[in-house]
Amino acid sequence: MNFIKTLVAAGLVAASTSAMAADITGAGATFPFPVYSKWADAYKKETGNSLNYQSIGSGAGIKQIQAKTVTFGATDAPLKAEQLDKFGLVQWPMVMGAIVPVVNLEGVKPGELVLSGEVLGDIYLGKITKWNDPAIVKLNPNLKLPSDAIAVVRRSDGSGTSFNFTDYLSKANAEWKTKVGAGTAVEWPVGVGAKGNEGVAGNIGQTRNAIGYVEYAYAKQNKLTHAALINKAGKTVQPTIAAFQAAAANADWASAPGYYVILTDQPGDASWPITAATFILMHKEPVDKAASAEAIKFFKWSFEKGGKMAEELDYIPMPDSVVKQVEKTWTADIKS
16 A cells, blocks of 8 residues: 555544544645645544545635635635635645656656756647657757657646646746646646546556656655756756755745745745645634634644654745744634
């Protein structure tokens, strides 16, 4: 049983036992599912309280919290201040991670293939259709690339991972920005759709000559071949904690209403260009105040004790200064 299947099994156990303890329910982004599952397992061992988190995509998570069917929603596409106000929601960043392009190319090892945002955008626009296209060959003069057609894979569901990926493409490829743009769901010019980071990872693993995009933990745990990227500074970078931290270092959380910060295409020689935060959404006036209070306890515990677990899965914990700010937000904005 691979890592992701194990997490799914753990989630099902949490779902079946949640009624026995505090009933914390959450739904949304697949991007943070590995780390939320790890935190939930450790939290249950320490407190006896379970967390039932449905990894169903950011779009569905936003709909569920708006409908008040869960204690919290989770999204990688943050809501703007006016959206938060409209639905009476509070939002904060929980953890940071990164999105990586992944490929299934015979003879190519992780990190060997180099891509740029311009080329990646042209692949997803359907302009570059073969692996030995001159634009890809130019970036990879020493790689033996096949003449086979590129099998493009993208998300089929409303997705914060897609939001950050398409936001990056919009910044790196002018034609993508004009013709497609950024969003949790866009009109994809080409590609086969798959549901969740899990679905994309599974599709890439089974399809020769495929390319897709997933949260880094999914690439690593499923032993997928990631590509290196040329960042905004023109440097070729690999997806590492140091590269994610370099991108995150520029974030100005303090002055952003609702903590609305997008970390794609950040400056700096060492910055990974598709770094992203993932966010929690809760109601200012919760329907179930006991469940809401218990959820806050879980998030506080995760901030205090979950940093090392996050790093083990190649996520970046939120800086202490941001955590302190978030804790003030809980006190000020969520009625207990």
